[in-house]
Amino acid sequence: MFMTENHPKKITKSDRTRAQILEAARRLFAEGGYDGVSIRDVAAQASIDPAMVIRYFHSKDELFARAAVVDLKLPDQRTDPAMIGDTLIRRFLVNWEGPANGPGMIILLRSAASNEHAAEKVRDVFANQVRPMVASIGDPADAGRRAGLVASQLLGLATCRYLLRLAPVVALSHEEIIRNVGPVLQRYATGHDAG
Template structure:
């Protein structure tokens, strides 16, 4: 035994270097415009290593672009501040360099990469949907979650990808208050007629 192919300390270090470089480049340029040669150059290793470590460029992307949103349990928070809580959480996630940085990666790539789009729908389904669902009547849960997603992703798109000037300049507290109020209305369902599923 004792033949760990790819788990020696040196291997783990370069493996992580590749992941970091890939995450940065995918976030900046998207999937298509990021080449394995670019990633290799940034990680300081030969491009061929990327294939040997991850099998293919697509496989590498799949491993990079799986962010955990760590959404808070909204059923526990005061129902009056659900919107603010959600927006604050997302801004903290996106503004920092944490693992949630996988979100801009997906947003940049989802436009032309069906796999990335599927990944984003999955995140929406498994993380945003349950969190929003508990904040209102179950019948209207899909629509409430859909509206929340449209505003939240629109914010991320205009602020981090398209970089529309006034949206970029807005201080976090301002966004939390204004957009938070919208999310609040969507999530609670106060904007829906009682008879529409």
């Protein structure tokens, strides 16, 4: 069934098609979410037969799981507590608009609204990536609350800018975002109440 893999690697033709399918899926899932995209849509976008999508990825769920991989690349080492707000918002902009990073996060956010499986994945990203980073500064007992507030601002910004595409939020420059949202994240992450 699979090629007899003695020597580790070999780029077969199927690897390329598999990659094409995955890329098509990522693009479509990012625009329509899990429910809004059919396997036939993905197949058409990849110029291939729908049956191949199932052959390479065994089900729509598995294809989605492969497409919705997220790594926020947050610095887990001790960050300068005085700069954490700035660090977070800059990292956010790179993750959502940078060229390298895939659209994993927008796929997840789009789908999470009406798909419990995707919602669970978002909660995983929060628990395993955002929360530890916020916990690395300040009181660990308080980390959940602070990370939750951070997430509320960042996911809201993402929702308005990339999901709903609210005109005034889309129009914000990176500098404006950093200048306005950075301090809010700083306050949330450090746990200092309003002053």
